[in-house]
Amino acid sequence: MALFLVLTASAQTHPNPPQTPSDATSASAASPTSDKKAVQRDDYVGDVACSSCHQGLVDTFHQTAHYLTSRLPSKDSIFGNFTPGANILKTSNPDLFFRMEQKEDEFLQTAVEGVPPYIESRTERFGLVIGSAGKGQTYLYWKDDRLFQLPVSYWNQLGWVNSPGYRDGVANFERPVIPRCLECHATYFEPVPPPPNRYRRTGFVVGITCEKCHGAGREHVLRESGKAPVAADSAILNPARFSRDRQMDLCAWCHKGHGIAIAPTFSYLPGEVLEQSIEFPRPDPNAQIDVHGDQVDLLKRSRCFQSSAMTCLTCHNVHTTQHDLASFSERCLSCHKPGTDAFPKMHHQADSNCIDCHMPKQDTNLIVFDWKGNKKKPQVRNHWIRVYRDTSPVSKSWCDGLALGNVSADCGPQPFKAFDFYLSLPNRPPLKRN
Numbered sequence: 001m002a003l004f005l006v007l008t009a010s011a012q013t014h015p016n017p018p019q020t021p022s023d024a025t026s027a028s029a030a031s032p033t034s035d036k037k038a039v040q041r042d043d044y045v046g047d048v049a050c051s052s053c054h055q056g057l058v059d060t061f062h063q064t065a066h067y068l069t070s071r072l073p074s075k076d077s078i079f080g081n082f083t084p085g086a087n088i089l090k091t092s093n094p095d096l097f098f099r100m101e102q103k104e105d106e107f108l109q110t111a112v113e114g115v116p117p118y119i120e121s122r123t124e125r126f127g128l129v130i131g132s133a134g135k136g137q138t139y140l141y142w143k144d145d146r147l148f149q150l151p152v153s154y155w156n157q158l159g160w161v162n163s164p165g166y167r168d169g170v171a172n173f174e175r176p177v178i179p180r181c182l183e184c185h186a187t188y189f190e191p192v193p194p195p196p197n198r199y200r201r202t203g204f205v206v207g208i209t210c211e212k213c214h215g216a217g218r219e220h221v222l223r224e225s226g227k228a229p230v231a232a233d234s235a236i237l238n239p240a241r242f243s244r245d246r247q248m249d250l251c252a253w254c255h256k257g258h259g260i261a262i263a264p265t266f267s268y269l270p271g272e273v274l275e276q277s278i279e280f281p282r283p284d285p286n287a288q289i290d291v292h293g294d295q296v297d298l299l300k301r302s303r304c305f306q307s308s309a310m311t312c313l314t315c316h317n318v319h320t321t322q323h324d325l326a327s328f329s330e331r332c333l334s335c336h337k338p339g340t341d342a343f344p345k346m347h348h349q350a351d352s353n354c355i356d357c358h359m360p361k362q363d364t365n366l367i368v369f370d371w372k373g374n375k376k377k378p379q380v381r382n383h384w385i386r387v388y389r390d391t392s393p394v395s396k397s398w399c400d401g402l403a404l405g406n407v408s409a410d411c412g413p414q415p416f417k418a419f420d421f422y423l424s425l426p427n428r429p430p431l432k433r434n
């Protein structure tokens with residue numbers, strides 16, 4: 001997808017993030033969070049330090065959604081259009097519109113409300129871009145050392161839209177951005193609570209970078225470049241050597257929904273037992289899981305997963321962009337080998353696209369936004385691999401409006417809401433002049 005080719009050099013804000021209590025690089029898989037050893041945050045050296053030896057990996061990785069998932073604002077990182085005429089979002093409220101402007105290096109979002117001559121406006125500066133724009137992006141702004149979400153987002157096929165979960169026709173600048181949001185969408189921020197959206201404004205690392213999954217790299221770099229004694233191990237985490245459960249945990253850290261923190265955010269290290277840092281409410285086995293954001297629990301419902309040693313890594317190589325459904329289908333064939341009993345007996349050809357029938361794209365109810373009076377939902381790939389009898393077996397809205405907070409009694413249990421923090425926040429703060 002061409003979108004991912006947009007690169008920015010600014011994703012790494014600081015090569016040596018500041019010290020913070022964290023875990024040991026060589027953390028044993030099961031060390032309880034309570035007796036974590038402190039690792040210096042400056043043992044993290046940044047992707048640039050890896051490129052001298054792993055150039056190829058760094059180059060392909062820097063085109064992935066993971067790396068591009070958060071960036072500093074720039075012409076390249078913001079997908080929304082600032083050209084006059086295209087830079088306005090009208091709302092269902094005739095007295096309110098939003099205007100997006102670029103002024104030199106600054107990108108501004110302004111809410112304009114009222115009837116002349118009684119016009120009030122509020123302007124905030126784009127501070128951080130969240131989302132590679134595969135589907136869309138939301139934007140954050142700083143108010144001193146606190147981070148808030150901006151009311152206007154960008155959605156791929158539509159352009160500027162009301163941010164997901166925001167009420168159309170209302171200018172809401174008051175949604176705090178909590179650490180868990182940044183834990184999933186960035187490498188490192190240092191929270192300084194309370195309140196829960198204060199961060200150090202220096203030393204943060206945007207984008208998901210190598211060391212998010214591999215742990216601090218300083219010792220590995222020193223050893224491999226001959227500046228430290230050679231030792232038996234490589235002093236860097238390699239998830240290829242994790243157990244199946246710990247491999248699943250690495251992806252579940254961000255692909256199993258929001259969860260409930262039981263250890264400080266940003267303290268989990270790959271290789272550890274995730275449930276000791278984040279508790280995930282047991283999904284009701286009969287409840288419907290929304291296709292968005294919880295690939296882990298959906299995959300676990302698949303017979304493929306239950307009857308084999310499959311992990312996310314069976315199909316995904318996170319170091320490169322993968323959207324070719326033919327090569328994904330080859331992953332299926334590695335187990336469902338043509339000519340063996342594992343290959344389906346009826347109506348199947350080995351060279352067909354297995355994905356669209358058995359992992360269909362479906363609507364999500366967890367990201368919903370108002371657009372010109374309609375509710376829009378992006379489509380997400382369902383990771384429950386199975387036989388779907390019709391084209392959209394479970395996609396029909398089982399609870400319309402869920403993501404807007406209008407939860408009705410017949411919605412049934414909601415095992416998982418990745419974006420539920422969107423819901424619990426205040427809706428109509430006063431619009432302040434600034």
Ligand code: HEC
Pocket residue numbers: 045046047049050051052053054210211214216217218220221224225233234235236237238
């Ligand atoms: C000076 C060269 C050099 C630099 C810089 C370097 N590496 Fe390596 N790395 C190597 C070599 C050589 C190997 C293979 C030898 C080995 O497995 O110990 C390796 C292996 C690895 C492995 C597999 C380790 C294992 O135990 O299987 C990972 C993961 C890794 N590097 C990640 C990184 C990351 C992340 C960075 C940047 C923080 C980085 N490397 C920087 C040279 C380097």
Ligand code: HEC
Pocket residue numbers: 064065066068069070130131132133134135183184185186208212213250251252253254255312313316318321322
């Ligand atoms: C630190 C959080 C984090 C971890 C750990 C993580 N992911 Fe992701 N992943 C994300 C986020 C956030 C996105 C969405 C990025 C975007 O489009 O802005 C994403 C997107 C993806 C995508 C879609 C890529 C695309 O091109 O659209 C795949 C596939 C994926 N992740 C697989 C994995 C696998 C497999 C693992 C485990 C090895 C993993 N992720 C670990 C946060 C994470």
Ligand code: HEC
Pocket residue numbers: 065130131132133134135136137138149177178180181182184185253254255256257258291292293294380418
């Ligand atoms: C538990 C981890 C997690 C949390 C918390 C989280 N996200 Fe995400 N987000 C993801 C993953 C994973 C994806 C992409 C995969 C998917 O859609 O299932 C994603 C997708 C997105 C996208 C679409 C990106 C694209 O390129 O299409 C946006 C925008 C986004 N998130 C913004 C946010 C914001 C803003 C917050 C906090 C206020 C937040 N997310 C909290 C994991 C998370």
Ligand code: HEC
Pocket residue numbers: 047050054057058059061062066208209210211212213214238239240241313316317318319
């Ligand atoms: C989202 C998590 C994630 C990120 C980010 C990530 N890796 Fe990996 N890396 C993995 C996983 C999982 C494996 C083991 C499975 C595999 O080889 O795909 C791995 C394996 C490796 C290996 C060993 C390959 C082998 O053959 O054993 C090297 C080297 C490596 N990564 C380097 C890097 C570098 C350099 C970066 C940054 C440019 C990076 N990784 C970013 C998850 C990640």
Ligand code: HEC
Pocket residue numbers: 303304305307308309310314328329331332333334335336354355358359385386387
């Ligand atoms: C790691 C091996 C492995 C991979 C990879 C794999 N499967 Fe499977 N799959 C299995 C096993 C094992 C079963 C269960 C067979 C049984 O129980 O009879 C299964 C079952 C199935 C079923 C029947 C499901 C049901 O509920 O009855 C379908 C359909 C299927 N696989 C499709 C796929 C598709 C499509 C892909 C690729 C997207 C895929 N599989 C990848 C191992 C795998």
Ligand code: HEC
Pocket residue numbers: 329332333336342343344345346347348349350351352353354355357358387388389
């Ligand atoms: C056009 C849609 C479609 C495509 C493409 C497709 N399948 Fe299927 N698949 C089905 C349907 C429908 C069934 C249920 C079979 C039946 O009822 O006869 C099924 C059944 C299966 C089963 C269980 C079969 C059994 O014998 O129990 C497996 C495994 C499977 N498919 C794997 C694959 C693989 C691997 C591919 C890619 C090579 C693939 N499918 C491509 C629709 C499809």
Ligand code: HEC
Pocket residue numbers: 251252255295296297299310311312313314315316322323324325328331332355359379380381382383385
């Ligand atoms: C059997 C193969 C297979 C396995 C196993 C698998 N995936 Fe996927 N995944 C796919 C395919 C195919 C796509 C669709 C790629 C596309 O359309 O570009 C996909 C897409 C994704 C996306 C993007 C979702 C979207 O709708 O944009 C994410 C995120 C993701 N996978 C995460 C994971 C995670 C996390 C795991 C482990 C829990 C996992 N995947 C296991 C095959 C797999």
